[in-house]
Amino acid sequence: MSTTEHDAAVVAALVEDAVTAPSMHNSQPWKFVFSTDTGVLAVYGDPVRTMPVGDPDNRGVHLGCGAALFNLRVAAAHHGWTARPTLLPHPSDGWHLADVVLRNTESPESDLSALYPAVRQRHSSRFPFSDERVPQEIIDELSAAAVLEGCLLTVPGAWHTDTVMELVHDAELFESADASMREEIAAWTRTGRAGEGPSTEGIPSSAFGPRQFGISAPTRDFDTSHSVRDRGEAVFEKHPQIALLGTAKDGPVHWLKAGQALERVLLQATSDGLATSLMSQPLEWPELRSFARDPNSAAGFVHMLLRLGYGPSGAATPRRPVDEVLSIR
Structure with missing residues (x-):
């Protein structure tokens, strides 16, 4: 050769x-x-x-x-x-x-x-996590991983966590009232409907996770039309453990750095035995994104909300x- x-x-x-x-x-x-x-x-x-x-x-x-x-x-x-x-x-x-x-x-x-x-082990988990708290030493390790890529990973306090989760739920309401947003999301889901895109891309129904029983879940529901049968319901954690990934400035080079930091954090979390999922919903609405940042953090622009904890690994999605x-x- x-x-x-x-x-x-x-x-x-x-x-x-x-x-x-x-x-x-x-x-x-x-x-x-x-x-x-x-x-x-x-x-x-x-x-x-x-x-x-x-x-x-x-x-x-x-x-x-x-x-x-x-x-x-x-x-x-x-x-x-x-x-x-x-x-x-x-x-x-x-x-x-x-x-x-x-x-x-x-x-x-x-x-x-x-x-x-961890590259092949990491999958987004849209399942409930346990109430077991992630040890501080692991949080510190994840924060250090973000710093290595020029970004900041912060864990908000109780009041700011509540604010962020309210933003997640506000984004769900915005999404439900916006037909264009719903159509765009539907174009990237795979539930067996006629005319869907290739099976090598998008979110398959096998990765949806269970429906939230009761209040809104900390994960995005890709089946708002309830077209997937026998999906089941589950009670999600009442107080999700979340972290905010951000940078001091906001532009294409900072977005690329944030993407590298995001994956470094996710791989480290997977290596540490954590389950993870991503919550981008409020960051997709300019009127909500600015409220996601922690006013006590040097990261003025939030690029991703991470949910961390102990629970089932998510299903692999196609490539x-x-x-x-x-x-x-």
Whole structure:
């Protein structure tokens, strides 16, 4: 096998791991282009996989691609390579999000390779969590993981947690009153309806989790039309344990950093035996997002709300095959 063929095979394996990252409604808004001449893997956002209603600024696209970029770095370290990203290498091209220089090395980054087992284990869990509190030492470890990527992870106090959960429930009301938002979400769910999109993308009914019994759940219900039969109901935790991931500034480069920090935190949480889910609902409404930030935190802009705890792991969601997202030139 030639060096070029070997590099291409390794890159395909790296991308296969990269795309296990979370993305808004599992839209998988990424494209990869590898140059065999330079050893550079370019990461692009995919303009046909955007959410014009829920993500008009494409912040979610950047978060998802940033998360995939972090998985790529972890997978590279696992395979004995280094992956050195340059964010937004060509500012005139807003869809060219990163260039990653790949090099074989005798000293892979051990802190990244240690996270590799969690890459395939991490899934969003839309199940109830127990009332067991996450130990402070684990919270500190997750906060440190975010700092390594230039972001802040904060755990709000009781009053601010209540405020954030009220924002989640307000967002549910906003969503129920907005036909365009409901249609956009429905376009990325897979319940067996006629005319749905490919089964390799979107949120399948197997990942919906149970319906909330009683009050609103801390997880998004992707089946508001109740079209999935025999789904079951469950009582969710009364006081969810949440964390806010944010940055001091708000722009494309900060979104990409936040995406990498998000995935680093999620992989570390998975390694620590935690179940996790993401709550982006109030962040999709400009009139609600600003109220999500903790006024005592240096993170002026919140990019994701995380729910942490102990409970069942979520179901895996599908991914497109590598040959659909990777081009080798």
